[in-house]
Amino acid sequence: MADQSKRWILMTTAQTPTNIAVIKYWGKRDESLILPINDSISVTLDPDHLCTTTTVAVSPSFDRDRMWLNKKEISLSSDRYQRCLREIRSRANEVEDEKKGIKITKKDWENLHVHIDSYNNFPTAAGLASSAAGLACFVFALARLMNVKEDLGKLSAIARQGSGSACRSLYGGFVKWNMGKNDDGSDSIAVQLADEKHWDDLVIVIAVVSSQQKETSSTAGMRECVETSKLIQYRAKEVVPKQVADMEAAIKYHDFPSFARLACSDSNQFHALCLDTSPPIFYMNDTSHRIIGCIEKWNRAEGSPQVAYTFDAGPNAVLIARNRKVAALLLQRLLFHFPPHPDTDLDSYVTGDKSILQDAGLKDITDVEALPPPPGIKDNIPALKYMGDVSYFICTRPGRGPVILGDESLALLSPETGLPK
Ligand code: ADE
Structure with a gap:
């Protein structure tokens, strides 16, 4: 001993x-x-x-x-x-x-x-x-x-x-x-x-969405969903196996359009199961839905997906951009619609990899205030802004395992x- x-x-x-x-x-x-x-x-x-x-x-x-x-x-x-x-x-x-x-x-x-x-x-x-x-x-x-x-x-x-x-x-x-x-x-x-080096073009932007709502824990949500949803077993047995195989191939071949379509549809499918639970579970909120709308519109306008979105058991958006250039445009769009309060320091509103902010040409709040409306927003309709609906953003990327x-x-x-x- x-x-x-x-x-x-x-x-x-x-x-x-x-x-x-x-x-x-x-x-x-x-x-x-x-x-x-x-x-x-x-x-x-x-x-x-x-x-x-x-x-x-x-x-x-x-x-x-x-x-x-x-x-x-x-x-x-x-x-x-x-x-x-x-x-x-x-x-x-x-x-x-x-x-x-x-x-x-x-x-x-x-x-x-x-x-x-x-x-x-x-x-x-x-x-x-x-x-x-x-x-x-x-x-x-x-x-x-x-x-x-x-x-x-x-x-x-x-x-x-x-x-x-x-x-x-x-x-x-x-x-x-x-x-x-x-x-x-x-x-x-x-x-x-x-x-993590296999596909290091990807940039991940997380929008931490403000929420006062008390959420259903994922443990409880999952249990209630298995007990009451008529769709969950169908998804598990008939849908996921092909989605998994297709996602493995998308990752292997750096196929961003397939990666994005699969990630977005799988996230939406998961939230559909939550709605199919009795009583229904709402993990996403209006801000989450607005972010989905914004990405879907952009991806459609480009003719091919530029950004994937995925949402776990909560309202936060995890957005995956195909490369740094797209990530900078993404940040500009997000900050246009979800600007920080004028007295917020931009450095604490956009955290993580700050180089994306630089790529987006955003040094301080005045640069954010001067952002033009993203393409596709008509000049004669005032662009909608939702100050306060996002608590802050985290810019990150695929990373290493435990050390x-x-x-x-x-x-x-x-x-x-x-x-x-
Ligand atoms: N739950 C949340 N964070 C944790 C941590 N760091 N260690 C153990 N359990 C946790």
Whole structure:
């Protein structure tokens, strides 16, 4: 056993991205193992703009497992955390750190407790899939601390049990979650279709839509939809398999028109299932619908899609532009219709990759105020503006998968106390 008299602490810090599904996961065939009724495909988002950082620590001085999220202590008692902890602990192996004089045997892990400190670099309650990045990081960091030897596919099956879409956050680039057939979920795992460099022309703009509405959680929405929708099984069995195959081909061949048509129609199909639920679920709001209208009109005017849109279980729009030039035009159109309040700093209204703002020729609010109406808006009809309907924008791109941060100064827990810094 590691020397109990020494109050040593061993730590690992990991960073994990979030992801946005372009073929949606909606509906479970097993609630407790989180097994889906269809395959799904996602794009991993650049962790520079949206990610979770998690430090996990172990020490004989810890008397129980504890967790902090965004600087507040939270309970680890929920099933999602307990399942992931149990699965990782049961696969723990010997760990030796000669420099620190620490040796932990396989058996020791049964009696050692962990501290977990996690931080999202984006708002946690804004409907930006924080639980996907969060649970993926939880599993990835603990697996490394406990010297778990499983490959990323196996780890994805563990992360899946914490939050379904978390399994897709274990890879960068373009990722498929195979629904699997086994009752124990062992083949319900994520695989990488292509890495983030494969299609690096794509630019992603997220409109974080203001919403006072209390939304139906995706867990509850999914359950109610499976129980009451007459369309959901048809989509899962008859529609999604072809959509998945077509999306895989679109990604493989950089076929943006097919990619965009599939992503938009899959998103609309998912929201149609929500409307087919009893009582109906409305995740999108008027702002979401206006953004769809604006993109559809633009794509039709161009004769070929320039921008794809997709909406998860909330009103935020995720817009994928075919390249940087289109992304700059997109930002101009969005800022024309959804301008910031005059006293807002443009830098805090458009966050993430600022170079898109530069490409769009927008340095400050006065440039936004001077934007001409987008093509297609008639001179004699005043263009409609919806100030305040978008909280802010995030410009990003396809990004890498999880990494371990070796630099100890980046750890969220103190190496002396094992408590948040
Ligand atoms: N849920 C939302 N964010 C999370 C995080 N960073 N870690 C664990 N669970 C989360």
